[in-house]
Amino acid sequence: MNGTPGDPTASSEARRMALYLVLGQVPAGKVISYGELAQLAGLGRAARWVGRTLSQLPGDTQLPWHRVLGAGGRLSLALGTPSGDEQRARLRAEGVTLHNNRVDMSRHGWRPMEHSG
DNA sequence: CGGAAGGCATTTT
DNA sequence: GAAAATGCCTTCC
Incomplete structure (x- = not known):
């Protein structure tokens, strides 16, 4: 709940x-x-x-949650877990190079601001 | 010096 | 209060 007075943050649904x-x-x-x-x-x-929200996403979602990693391209999910194994499988399926538990941010790091930020 | 891996601190539910 | 799909810092090669 966003019942926190002082926080201009919208409802959890809006977030x-x-x-x-x-x-x-x-x-x-x-x-x-x-x-x-x-x-x-x-x-x-x-x-x-x-x-946490991504983990709450249903398997019917079309959102590319598997493109979301930890800071610096570090995989937060561990192998052996359904989501962790699937993430690596999907990333490789898209052409993403995986290094043990790291992704090549220099080649796959998304830059929404490009250079003209 | 640069990259990778592990641990501790922070935030949200 | 406890758990978790994290982040930043430090250490090793």
Whole structure:
């Protein structure tokens, strides 16, 4: 609940909508971190909230949640987990190069601001 | 010096 | 109060 007076933040539903919009802006073959995603969605440092929301997403969602990684392209999900294994499988399917538990941000790091920020 | 891996601190539900 | 799809800092190669 957003029953926190003093916080101009919108309802959790509004935050989730912003997250969907930003996440839908992520092109295939590119990746982004939870923190970046939260910041682009205007959520600030709610990186935890982003990860939690993605985990709440249904399997029927069309959102590319598998393009969301930890900071610096680090995989937060561990192998052995349904989501962790699927994320790596989907990323590789899009042409993303995986290094053990790291992604090549230099080649797949999404830059919504490009250079003219 | 640069990249990768692990640990501790922060935030949200 | 506890758990979790994280983030930044420090250390090793």
